[in-house]
Amino acid sequence: MPPKSEASEPILKVSGLKVHFPQYKGVVVRKQVGSVRAVDGVSFEVGKGETLGLVGESGCGKSTTGLAVLRMTPITDGKVEFEGKDIANYSAGAMRAVRRRIQMVYQDPYGSLNPRMKVGDIIGEPLIVHGVDTERDVYRARIQELLRLVGLRPDMAERYPHEFSGGQRQRVSIARAVALNPALVICDEPVSALDVSIQAQVVNLFQELQERLGLSYLFIAHDLAVVRHVSHRIAVMYLGRIVEVAPRNELYKAPLHPYTQGLLAAVPIPNPSAEALRPQQVILGEPPSVMNPPSGCRFHPRCPMAMKVCAEVDPPLREMGDGRAAACHLHDPSVSGASRDTLRKMTPDGTGGAERDISAVA
Amino acid sequence: MPELLLDPNDTSAKRTSGDNAHNEAVPEGGPLLEVRDLAVEFGTGRGALRAVDKVSFSVFPGETLAIVGESGSGKSVTALSLLQLVPSPPSRVKSGEILFDGRDLLKLSSKDMRAIRGNEIAMIFQEPMSSLNPSLTVGLQIAEPMELHHGLSWKKAIARAGELLKRVRIPDAEKRVTAYPHQFSGGMRQRAMIAMALACKPKLIVADEPTTALDVTVQAQILALLKDLTRETKAALVLITHDLGVVARYADRVCVMYAGRIVESGTAREIYETPRHPYTLGLMASIPRLDQDTQQRLVPIEGQPPDLSALPRGCAFQTRCRYVSDRCRQQAPELEHIEGQHFRACFADVKGGADAPEI
Numbered sequence: 001m002p003p004k005s006e007a008s009e010p011i012l013k014v015s016g017l018k019v020h021f022p023q024y025k026g027v028v029v030r031k032q033v034g035s036v037r038a039v040d041g042v043s044f045e046v047g048k049g050e051t052l053g054l055v056g057e058s059g060c061g062k063s064t065t066g067l068a069v070l071r072m073t074p075i076t077d078g079k080v081e082f083e084g085k086d087i088a089n090y091s092a093g094a095m096r097a098v099r100r101r102i103q104m105v106y107q108d109p110y111g112s113l114n115p116r117m118k119v120g121d122i123i124g125e126p127l128i129v130h131g132v133d134t135e136r137d138v139y140r141a142r143i144q145e146l147l148r149l150v151g152l153r154p155d156m157a158e159r160y161p162h163e164f165s166g167g168q169r170q171r172v173s174i175a176r177a178v179a180l181n182p183a184l185v186i187c188d189e190p191v192s193a194l195d196v197s198i199q200a201q202v203v204n205l206f207q208e209l210q211e212r213l214g215l216s217y218l219f220i221a222h223d224l225a226v227v228r229h230v231s232h233r234i235a236v237m238y239l240g241r242i243v244e245v246a247p248r249n250e251l252y253k254a255p256l257h258p259y260t261q262g263l264l265a266a267v268p269i270p271n272p273s274a275e276a277l278r279p280q281q282v283i284l285g286e287p288p289s290v291m292n293p294p295s296g297c298r299f300h301p302r303c304p305m306a307m308k309v310c311a312e313v314d315p316p317l318r319e320m321g322d323g324r325a326a327a328c329h330l331h332d333p334s335v336s337g338a339s340r341d342t343l344r345k346m347t348p349d350g351t352g353g354a355e356r357d358i359s360a361v362a
Numbered sequence: 363m364p365e366l367l368l369d370p371n372d373t374s375a376k377r378t379s380g381d382n383a384h385n386e387a388v389p390e391g392g393p394l395l396e397v398r399d400l401a402v403e404f405g406t407g408r409g410a411l412r413a414v415d416k417v418s419f420s421v422f423p424g425e426t427l428a429i430v431g432e433s434g435s436g437k438s439v440t441a442l443s444l445l446q447l448v449p450s451p452p453s454r455v456k457s458g459e460i461l462f463d464g465r466d467l468l469k470l471s472s473k474d475m476r477a478i479r480g481n482e483i484a485m486i487f488q489e490p491m492s493s494l495n496p497s498l499t500v501g502l503q504i505a506e507p508m509e510l511h512h513g514l515s516w517k518k519a520i521a522r523a524g525e526l527l528k529r530v531r532i533p534d535a536e537k538r539v540t541a542y543p544h545q546f547s548g549g550m551r552q553r554a555m556i557a558m559a560l561a562c563k564p565k566l567i568v569a570d571e572p573t574t575a576l577d578v579t580v581q582a583q584i585l586a587l588l589k590d591l592t593r594e595t596k597a598a599l600v601l602i603t604h605d606l607g608v609v610a611r612y613a614d615r616v617c618v619m620y621a622g623r624i625v626e627s628g629t630a631r632e633i634y635e636t637p638r639h640p641y642t643l644g645l646m647a648s649i650p651r652l653d654q655d656t657q658q659r660l661v662p663i664e665g666q667p668p669d670l671s672a673l674p675r676g677c678a679f680q681t682r683c684r685y686v687s688d689r690c691r692q693q694a695p696e697l698e699h700i701e702g703q704h705f706r707a708c709f710a711d712v713k714g715g716a717d718a719p720e721i
Contacts, residue, residue: 057577165666195432196604197682200648200662207659222577225607229650229660252652266582268607269653270646272630275611282586283579286547 010045010081011183011216012069017042017078019061019068023291036290038064040240041078043317046184051210051217053231053248055224055263059287061240062220066186069218070102071095083183100130103177107189109169113161120157123147123175130180146175149212150205167198171205178209184216191226203230224267228252233323236260239298240290242317246324256326258303259283297329305330309339393420393461394598395444395566400458402439405451411671413439415622417458418697421566426592426599428609428630431619434667440619441570441602445479463565481511484559486588488571490551494543500527501539504558511562526557530587549580556588563595570602585612606649610634615703618642621668621678624697628704637714638706640683646714677708685710 019039024030039061046052054062067073069080071087080088087098103126106112113122120143127133133142144154150171161169170190177185187206191199203226209215221227227234227248234251236244236259244257255261262283269275285302288294294301300310309329317327329335402414414436421427431437442448444460446467460467462483467475479485487493495503504526505519514522520539527535530553543551552572559567569588573581589612592599603609609616610630617627618639626639637643644663665682674680677690687709695707 057579167666195667196606196645197432197648197663197667200650200660201664203650204659204662224578225650225652228652249655262579264652266578267652268582268605268611269651270606270610270634270649271651271653272610272613272634274653282582284583286549286580287577 009048011048011050011083012046012218013079013081014045014065014069015043015079015081017065017068017080018076019064019073020076034291037240037293038290039068040290040293042237042240042242043078044235044242044245046216046218047232048183048216049210049214050233051219051231053227053234054218054220054237055222055227055234056237057222057263057287059239059290060237061290062222062237063188065237066104066188066218066220069186070099070104096130100126100132100180101182102184102186103180103182105170105173105177105185105187105190107193109166109173109193110161112173113169115161117160118157119159119161119164119172120147122161122172123157123179126176126179132180142179146179149178149209150175151201165198166194167201170194170202174202174205174209178213178215181213182215184218186218186220188220189222190219192221192223199226206230224264236263239287239293241298241327243299243328244324244326245317247322250322250324256320256324256331257299257328258305258330259299262302262304297327306342307335307339308341309335312339391423394423394463395421395600396459396461397440397444398459398461400440400443400460401456402436402443402448403454403456405454406671408671410454412456412673413453413622413670414443416697417619417622417624419617419624419627421598421600423565423598424593424596425614426589426601426612427615427617428601428603428613429617429619430603430606430609432604432667434621434670435619436622437602437604437619438570441485441568441600444568444600445483445485446475447479447485477511480507480559480564481562482564483566483568484562484564486552486555486559486567486569486572488574490548490555490575491543493555494551496543499540499542500546500554501541504554504561507558507561522561523557526561527554529560529591530554530557532557548576549584552576552580552584553587556584556591560591560595560597564597566598566600567592568600568602571604572601573608574603574605581608588612606645618645621673622670623678623694623707624705625679625708626704626706627697628702628706632702632704636704638700638704638712639708640685640710640712641679642706643712643714644682683710685712 017039018041020035020037022032022035025033042065044052054065056062064073068075075088078088079086082098082102090098123146124139124143127139127142133139143157147154147156152168152171191202194202207230210217219227219230231248234246234248235242238259244260252264255264262281265281283302288301296312297310297315300306303310307329315327315329315332317325318332319325320331398418400414400417401412403410403412417440429437429440439448443455455468501520501523504523508514508519508522509516524536524539527538532538532550532553546554573584576584585608601613613630615629616633617624620641626633626642633642637646647661648663650660663682668678676692677694680686680690689709695709697705697707699705
């Protein structure tokens with residue numbers, strides 16, 4: 001799939017999205033002691049027929065972002081424009097109509113299917129909820145069509161989820177998601193619970209359905225290789241923020257943000273000879289708490305290239321041309337002079353803290 | 363700007379941590395661990411289910427052997443069987459020998475086995491939260507095997523626990539000795555598990571999916587640490603994983619398991635550069651790779667993994683194999699030597715890799 005051109009009109013436009021979960025203390029007198037800023041000012045677009053990959057480590061807010069688009073978690077601030085209308089403040093009733101157009105596929109194919117319902121009823125439930133194709137024969141035919149569409153046999157409609165393998169269950173989830181002909185499907189780690197040989201089958205199914213039905217995907221995953229394979233563009237999240245957006249090949253060939261660089265370097269590639277030659281640069285430490293994110297750039301305590309300015313000023317997501325954007329002072333020409341001084345010297349220790357030359361970047 | 367050096371031909375890449383060049387040489391001396399013809403069955407309501415069958419492999423001192431396979435392939439049961447940690451019943455070792463340092467572990471009494479567990483052979487589990495005791499301090503849990511096996515006084519053992527925490531690069535190690543597991547992050551817990559495994563200077567460490575529950579950046583830290591420490595202590599490592607990337611980065615030799623059997627084994631280079639079993643070939647083709655341009659489509663292995671309670675006659679992979687012949691339906695192929703350290707169990711003459719014909 002070629003990267004989508006900029007021209008394709010966005011079907012989903014999220015701007016300044018914030019999802020904060022307030023934290024309270026005390027039993028008698030409840031006092032708000034802070035908030036978990038799970039998503040803190042996230043903006044992105046998904047074009048028609050496009051797949052936007054959303055990657056990041058656990059706790060970075062990628063799943064919460066997906067839930068917020070469907071309004072399944074309260075939005076603190078920001079706009080979610082779907083097909084031109086801001087749905088962030090829609091009433092529950094108005095949201096119902098929108099949910100026909102946005103569907104979701106979850107990670108866990110065991111937990112997301114009701115074990116007491118037959119697969120046919122699971123797939124047909126959205127049709128009944130929304131009053132579409134409810135006439136008996138039409139309904140039956142639609143379910144059979146959907147089963148065939150996802151590569152299952154029509155007679156499987158009479159079976160229960162426990163009779164299916166993980167990969168087949170995920171096909172059922174996908175059939176349920178596309179039953180109402182949605183425009184956008186939010187896929188939250190849809191293949192990460194599957195074995196590698198089955199993963200490829202489901203990934204291919206997602207791509208086939210996109211071509212046949214013109215679907216747009218917001219594809220949330222932590223596996224960078226899978227995300228690159230399915231996405232046209234990729235947004236990298238860290239601690240509630242998007243740190244870099246780029247068309248997939250550009251992102252993987254020349255990542256701009258030090259976090260993206262470290263993330264890609266951490267993924268082992270299945271080739272021993274190539275691995276032996278790769279620099280083993282490891283991002284040190286672990287992501288800090290979203291309750292109390294670091295000052296300035298949220299990545300600066302772990303960043304091998306952190307400068308003085310990084311500890312003080314929060315870098316905005318800046319357009320870099322060619323459909324790319326990065327939130328990093330290294331790529332901001334207006335940052336100059338003493339603020340470019342290295343924050344600290346990293347010495348290579350066993351865990352591989354890299355010592356890198358900052359001047360080579362500017 | 364520093365580029366990601368994904369180009370295998372670019373030898374200018376400098377390593378920033380200890381190199382992990384693959385140990386291609388045939389190890390000298392005898393193996394530390396030799397598993398011969400191991401078969402493990404589970405009793406179920408519908409009869410016996412053979413989770414591990416005809417598994418033979420050896421591990422040499424100081425090397426990293428990876429056992430890869432998908433869920434249900436028997437890789438974890440194999441690993442747990444080495445330490446006899448599979449509950450019995452329902453499991454039963456049907457046949458085989460597990461020779462460790464010349465002794466057959468399967469013949470030892472449970473008391474003798476206890477003296478080996480955590481002492482000469484240590485285990486690292488996947489889930490660092492549930493494998494640490496939440497009500498005991500981390501230091502105490504690391505000190506326990508040293509007190510038990512080496513007769514150290516508690517005071518000495520706790521002091522050594524602090525040193526070990528430092529060695530697995532936990533910041534403020536001396537203070538963390540008195541911390542409880544819930545005060546540790548996922549990565550730190552796994553570091554504590556590694557410290558515990560190293561406590562008695564084992565000759566062999568068995569790590570069952572040690573990083574599956576962790577994020578990629580933390581996974582890279584933990585595996586690099588494990589590799590460095592096993593190199594320092596010259597301990598051998600048996601790494602159980604489903605991640606072919608992890609295997610390529612860290613393993614010297616590889617066993618590929620499918621439906622309870624080893625279908626191919628060899629050095630990491632042999633397996634990745636010239637895979638000779640259709641299942642291994644299929645796995646390689648079905649994973650999206652960061653080091654190659656994206657293809658239009660992945661080539662999945664069609665069908666489902668087999669049901670161990672209803673395995674077909676002959677080769678277990680026959681229903682998903684594109685090279686299947688009549689012979690495969692009659693007879694299960696045995697693991698046969700091809701060249702070097704390369705073994706595989708297949709009747710078809712298949713070969714993957716750069717010089718292989720397109721499949």
